[in-house]
Amino acid sequence: MKCFSAFVVCILLIMPNVAVGQTLYDELGQKQGIENIVEELLFNIADDRRIRHHFAESDLTRVHQMLSEQICELTGGPCVYSGDDMVTSHTGMGVTRADFNALVECLQLALDTFEIPVGAQNRLLALLAPMHHEIVGL
Amino acid sequence: MKTRMKILASLLPVVLSCALVAPVSAEGGRLLATGGVTMIEGAAGGGLVPWAVLSSYAEEDEWGGTVAVSQADVNDFRLSVMGVSVNYRNRLELSFAKQTFNLTTIGGDLTQNILGAKYRLGGDILYGQMPQISLGLQYKENTRFGLPQAVGAQRDSDIDAYLAVSRAWLAGPFDRTWLVNGTVRATRANETGLLGFGGDLNDSHELLAEVAVGVFLHRSLALGVEYKQKPSNLGFAEESDWSSLFMAWFPSKSVAITGAYVDLGEIAGLAGQEGFYLSLQASF
Ligand code: HEM
Numbered sequence: 019m020k021c022f023s024a025f026v027v028c029i030l031l032i033m034p035n036v037a038v039g040q041t042l043y044d045e046l047g048q049k050q051g052i053e054n055i056v057e058e059l060l061f062n063i064a065d066d067r068r069i070r071h072h073f074a075e076s077d078l079t080r081v082h083q084m085l086s087e088q089i090c091e092l093t094g095g096p097c098v099y100s101g102d103d104m105v106t107s108h109t110g111m112g113v114t115r116a117d118f119n120a121l122v123e124c125l126q127l128a129l130d131t132f133e134i135p136v137g138a139q140n141r142l143l144a145l146l147a148p149m150h151h152e153i154v155g156l
Numbered sequence: 157m158k159t160r161m162k163i164l165a166s167l168l169p170v171v172l173s174c175a176l177v178a179p180v181s182a183e184g185g186r187l188l189a190t191g192g193v194t195m196i197e198g199a200a201g202g203g204l205v206p207w208a209v210l211s212s213y214a215e216e217d218e219w220g221g222t223v224a225v226s227q228a229d230v231n232d233f234r235l236s237v238m239g240v241s242v243n244y245r246n247r248l249e250l251s252f253a254k255q256t257f258n259l260t261t262i263g264g265d266l267t268q269n270i271l272g273a274k275y276r277l278g279g280d281i282l283y284g285q286m287p288q289i290s291l292g293l294q295y296k297e298n299t300r301f302g303l304p305q306a307v308g309a310q311r312d313s314d315i316d317a318y319l320a321v322s323r324a325w326l327a328g329p330f331d332r333t334w335l336v337n338g339t340v341r342a343t344r345a346n347e348t349g350l351l352g353f354g355g356d357l358n359d360s361h362e363l364l365a366e367v368a369v370g371v372f373l374h375r376s377l378a379l380g381v382e383y384k385q386k387p388s389n390l391g392f393a394e395e396s397d398w399s400s401l402f403m404a405w406f407p408s409k410s411v412a413i414t415g416a417y418v419d420l421g422e423i424a425g426l427a428g429q430e431g432f433y434l435s436l437q438a439s440f
Binding site: 020021022025029068117119120123136138139141143144147 | 186332333373
């Protein structure tokens with residue numbers, strides 16, 4: 019019981035107030051911020067031996083534009099995603115579970131680079147994680 | 157306190173050298189901290205509770221493993237553990253732990269070896285609809301049975317079985333990542349087996365609950381609590397449930413350091429067994 023009470027007290031003391039009224043879109047720095055993050059993500063992928071081969075033949079300008087648009091819309095920004103659905107765009111690629119996690123790590127590093135707070139990082143990942151089954155193993 | 161530091165200091169080079177060779181042997185495909193840490197029985201979990209997660213960072217087409225040293229110092233006792241594990245394709249975890257329980261006030265040692273297997277039945281800690289569900293077995297062998305026998309233990313070896321369910325929420329309360337684990341264990345181990353198995357009051361397996369809740373302040377730093385129900389099979393002294401408040405730090409996928417405050421209640425008639433726990437783990 020002692021441990022549980024101490025845990026609750028710690029949580030209440032440590033946790034910052036959750037930003038109220040700010041959309042995730044704002045926290046990521048709106049359109050420009052998201053484009054910067056996606057650009058950094060693609061740089062990180064290009065440096066990552068585990069997954070860069072998937073992108074060797076891709077039009078990275080298009081991927082940058084589409085992914086930025088998609089994140090903008092997902093996070094509550096004024097965008098409409100105009101690309102292909104996730105299943106269509108990843109079919110035949112053989113993305114593994116490990117590949118997916120590697121891309122998440124590249125994204126986390128990109129978010130760190132722009133000093134996006136932990137809470138906003140988590141909210142973004144929580145929006146992307148449900149797409150796992152539309153991307154992996156196709 | 158001094159001895160603890162000495163023992164840990166002497167084992168540090170072992171753990172660190174494992175950590176240094178780690179990056180060459182395997183590139184773990186799972187996300188940071190998803191293998192938990194080595195609990196006192198050698199399985200992946202927290203400190204006291206085995207979780208549904210499997211050790212190391214091995215994904216479905218990989219293998220991995222861990223080496224860990226841990227020590228808990230409470231008022232009249234000191235538990236030291238050496239644990240190793242391998243994870244095959246994030247499906248099967250095999251582990252071995254060697255425990256020494258030093259009776260610092262009474263004098264003497266209790267010792268036990270634990271061979272563990274954990275099979276992931278299905279689900280995932282992070283992705284998809286289903287939480288990660290694993291089934292575990294532990295073969296425990298008390299290697300110094302004199303004292304356990306004298307206080308009424310019925311046998312020196314036995315099997316524990318458990319079913320564990322784990323799930324993480326990426327953006328839970330306070331926009332932090334939370335992990336919840338529930339484990340049901342069938343056991344008749346006295347003080348986890350250190351005092352043998354079965355006793356004069358009860359000699360059959362009982363179903364007991366173990367829980368863990370953790371929150372990631374950052375993706376490399378978790379704060380959590382664990383609670384473990386225990387049986388009370390021996391008439392000579394009542395056995396207490398255990399709990400802990402832990403902090404686990406994952407500076408990289410190669411190393412994890414866990415510190416905890418542990419409350420072990422009354423052991424062998426000696427009350428107030430509270431103290432500190434420290435564990436170092438290398439993953440490869
Ligand atoms: C939640 C995670 C992911 C999201 C939200 C996502 C999103 C996208 C989007 C929006 C596109 C552009 C679609 C279009 O052109 O219309 C795309 C393309 C692509 N994605 Fe993903 N993706 C994810 C995970 C991954 C992973 C894990 C890999 C491989 C490691 C991957 C590899 C690719 C490749 C190679 C393309 C370019 C396809 C082409 O050349 O046409 N994606 N992705």
